[in-house]
Amino acid sequence: MAIIRCINGHNYDTEKSNDCPYCKMRRENWGSSWDDDPVTVGWPGGSRAITIQEGRGPHVSGMGSDGEPLTVGLWKKHSGTALVTGWLVCTEGPMKGRDYRISYGSNKIGSSYNMDICLAEDPKIQQEEHCFLIYEPNNNCFFIRPGGGSNTYLNGELLKAPQELHLGDEISMGSCKFEFVPFCREGRVWK
Numbered sequence: 781m782a783i784i785r786c787i788n789g790h791n792y793d794t795e796k797s798n799d800c801p802y803c804k805m806r807r808e809n810w811g812s813s814w815d816d817d818p819v820t821v822g823w824p825g826g827s828r829a830i831t832i833q834e835g836r837g838p839h840v841s842g843m844g845s846d847g848e849p850l851t852v853g854l855w856k857k858h859s860g861t862a863l864v865t866g867w868l869v870c871t872e873g874p875m876k877g878r879d880y881r882i883s884y885g886s887n888k889i890g891s892s893y894n895m896d897i898c899l900a901e902d903p904k905i906q907q908e909e910h911c912f913l914i915y916e917p918n919n920n921c922f923f924i925r926p927g928g929g930s931n932t933y934l935n936g937e938l939l940k941a942p943q944e945l946h947l948g949d950e951i952s953m954g955s956c957k958f959e960f961v962p963f964c965r966e967g968r969v970w971k
Contacts, residue, residue, distance in 0.1 A: 783893050791900075793893060796862065801878075863970045865915040866922060866962040873956030874901040880958075882922070887913045889953070890929070904954030905929060911939070911953060920969050922962055924951060 783793055786800035866882040880897045887896040892907040899905045910929030915922050925942035926932055932939040933952040945951075949960040964970065 791893060793898070796881075796896070865917075865964045865970075866960065868897065868913070868951065868958040869961060871950075871957050871959050873954070875899060875956060882913055882915060882962075884915055884917060887915070889913060889927070899954070899956065902954040902956050905956070913945070914942075915964065917964075917969065920964055920967075921945075922960070929953065 783791055786792070792801055862881075862883045864881050865884060868880040868882065870876050870878050870880070880899075883896065888909050889895060889897040889899065889905075889912065890908050890910045891900050891902060891905045892898065893900065895908070897913065899910075906927070906929030909927035911927045911932045912925045913922065914925065922945040923942050924932070924934060924939060924945055926939050931953075933950075934943050934945075935950050936952075945960050945962070947960065947962055947965065951958045951960060
């Protein structure tokens with residue numbers, strides 16, 4: 781796991797996303813280098829020259845406006861296979877309008893940054909394994925199952941056991957509601 785902060789202050793896991801999932805800030809828009817040459821990067825309130833050294837992190841020249849050293853997130857190229865199989869779209873709650881990518885296998889949902897689907901802005905969602913959203917590739921179908929979190933609802937009914945998901949199903953947890961949108965469906969599968 782490699783949690784970094786984009787230049788707009790959002791934390792995210794570079795093993796799950798190449799760019800900031802909140803503001804879509806891409807690497808080429810703020811600069812990066814794996815050598816000892818300083819790079820000028822965009823920063824709120826101006827630019828800063830930084831040196832990024834592989835394995836040792838960045839060195840920042842200059843201090844923030846509050847007199848504290850600046851923290852710069854490092855960019856790491858996405859590795860592994862994380863083919864999208866579907867999405868959860870938040871329709872109500874603090875993350876309204878955001879989408880969350882569903883990958884192969886079991887996707888852990890919680891408010892911790894090490895979850896596959898991180899819902900960090902809702903304090904009512906358990907940090908670790910609130911519930912699980914599972915894509916089963918052999919039958920090209922999705923399931924949701926409860927975890928250790930407070931109540932999770934599927935289409936208004938309390939989720940007590942694993943249930944199959946279908947296009948448009950409503951999932952409620954914490955103070956949020958989500959609509960389920962499968963990409964892999966009706967014969968559409970990744971090979």
